[in-house]
Each structure stands twice: as C-alpha cells, then as structure tokens.
Amino acid sequence: MIIDILSWICLLAGGALGIVGGIGIHRFPDFYSRLHAAGITDTLCAMLILLGLGLQAGWSLAAFKLALIFMFLFFTSPTASHALANAAQHSGLQPRLDSDEPEVGS
C-alpha cells in the first residue's frame, strides 16, 4: 500500500516534470535555457517515472531491467545535454541575456 502510494507519487511527479519541461522548451527564449528545460525531462522526469515503475514491479526481472535503463539514462542523458551545449557554444551561439534586448513583448 505504502509502496503503491510512493510509486504513484513518483509517477505523477515525473509526468508533471515532463509537462513542465515541454512547456519550458516551448516558452524559453534561447537555446541554452531551452536545453535546461529539456535536461529536466531527460533526467529527473525519466528517472522518477522509472523509479515509480520499478516500485510497481517489485523484486523481479522487470525491475532489474528498469534499473539497467536507469543506469544507462543516468550516464547518457546529461552527456547528451552537455554535448549539445558544448557544440552550440563551439559554433558561436551566444546565450541571450537580459541586457541584449530590453523590450521582450508579452
């Protein structure tokens, strides 16, 4: 019962973070801040959902596989975000700052 509640908390929090990340990608002004939003979806959202699913699965082969996926995402998602930011900076994309454009409508 407690495990059920915990897993539902994880799943719902993960889903909420996914939605927040999606809104962020849509609304944020420049590449780097969008990457920040995408990074949230990649890491915490996916991991909370995996954790919730793992709690549902209990001690089983499915839980072990979820743990493997968790490990894989744990290493690759931040690396992917880093590679993207690195490539953007390397190709000369400047982050948009407050001082650049004082008038941002709406």
Place this chain on the structure above:
Amino acid sequence: MIDIVIDVTLLAFLAITAVATLHLTNLFAIVMLFGVFSLLSAGLFVVMDAPDVAFTEAAVGAGISTVLMLATLALVKRPQKPYYAEAPRAHRPWLPLVVVVITGSALVYGTWDIPGFGAPEAPAQTHVARYYIDNALQETGVPNIVTAVLASYRGFDTLGEVVVVYTAGVAVLLLIVGGAQKRRPGPGMRGDQMRPNLILHVIAKFVIPLIILFALYVQFHGDFGPGGGFQAGVIFSAALILYALVFGLDVAEKIIPSRWLHKLAALGVVIYAGVGVVPLLLGGNYLDYTLLGSTQVAGQHLGILLVELGVGITVASVMLILFFAFAGRARK
C-alpha cells in the same frame, strides 16, 4: 482499453510529425523529425506485439538513418535555406487535391473490409501462419517464431535481403568512394576541428563496450527473444559510429580499415550462401539445415545461428561502409 488510448496517442503524434515535416524548411529539424517518426512507429509496433519489427525500426529508422542523413547534410552544406526562396506556383493545387482526396477516401473505404487486428479468421492467420505457430518449435527448436520463419522457413527471402543490403553497400562504394586513392587525409572531422572533450570521451569509453555487448546479446539470443542478425548488425555498427563521432574518423578507420569492411560485407553473404550449400553436398535441398546436425532440431538450430551470424556481419559492415563513405567525403 489502455491499448486504444496508446494507439490513438501514438497515431496522433505520427500525423503531427508528418505534417510538421512537410511545413518545415530547416533540413536538420526535418531529419530529427524523421527520427521521431521512426521512434513513434517503433512504439506502435511494440503495442501491436511485434518487438522484432519495433527493434529494427528503432535501430535503423531512428538510429542509423538519422546519422546517415546528418552526414549527408554535412556533405551538401545546405542545412538552413530551402532550395527555393519561395515555392514555385506553376501548378494549380486543385487537381492534385481532388486526386488525393478521391484516392484517400477509396483507401479509407477499403479499410472497412479489412478484418480486425489479430482477428482469427483474417486471411493472414489462416494460411501458413497457423502451420508456423503449431510446428515451429517442434521442427526448429527455436522459441522465437519470427526468427524461425525468417531464417529457416523463409531462408531464401532472407538470403535475398542480405544480398540486397550487400548490393546497396557496393553501389554506394561505386558511386561515392570512386577515387578513394586520390583522397588526402585532410583536417575535416579530425581532432583539431572537433575539440577533444573529456566528458564525451569518458562516457563514450564507458558506453561503447556495453553497446557492443548488447549487440552480441541481440545477435545470439535472437533464437529465444526478439532480435537477430539485422538488429545486432545495426547496433554493433552504431557503437563504432559513436566511436568515430567522438574520437574522430581517422582513429576509427584505424580500428576497422575500409578494406576489411569490404571483405567482411562479402564474408557475411558467403557465410549465409555457404551454409545453404552444405546440405546440398550432403544430399538435401539448398538451405535445408536439417542435414547439418545429428537430429532435425540440432541441425536447424545450428543453421539458423550461422545464417544469423552471416546477416549480422554483412549488415554491420555495410552500415559502417555507408557511414565512412558519407562522413569520409565531407572532410576533403
């Protein structure tokens, strides 16, 4: 119930992706949307209980072809601008629209007669499928019916597919790599342009062995679970392509020189066709694996394993040949 919800969601996303692909002009974004489209299709295949197909779709459609198309974009150097500043207005849109609407409604009308998904009286289930489901395990000893059908019952078709893959690799070599000897090692995609990045190097070194291990698992566990030579070959080549992307093309070509790849691609086809010849010499039919072992099940199992190995070798080498052909040309 939940199946229908997932189906409708995935199909809606597919439609949105297709429309977005039509409306975009940035080729990079379109390539990425192609990848998304493939991944969504793979999800649909999983919902339809076809993990083998989903596996192939995810590995080939979302993985390798995205990389190949990006390599092509780097080659043609027109990532941003559309070919026309404004689409030419030479044609009237109404006639094509009428044709498309009529064809589409005819197709939709045709779907009303299609039997339901997985319906037992559907023609697809009443011919040979019933036989495969009843007898595949006894006759081949392979629990994954897809592998049994692909490698044993339909061995000729798969041999043809492997030859097609091989021919594609040869064609790309003929068209693109033509004057390979004249090519000088230039800067291009070497370390000086792509800065050595510690994080990427460490993670790549950590991940690549795992990917190769997974490829071998998919290759040799294909008899028992989803997977097989095609998927394993693509995953294996993906590991080496990742290596080439992170550490540079020249280093990767030192690990697997192109002349090896050319021979390996042919070797896979030779293994497949050779496994077929052995029963011929033993007095049976071509690709009749039963004669390879002491019992029918042992022979079939050995034959399927060897044939899948040939498929894997050819697919992996052809994928790498394609990647090296496109990416190697961009560094001139």
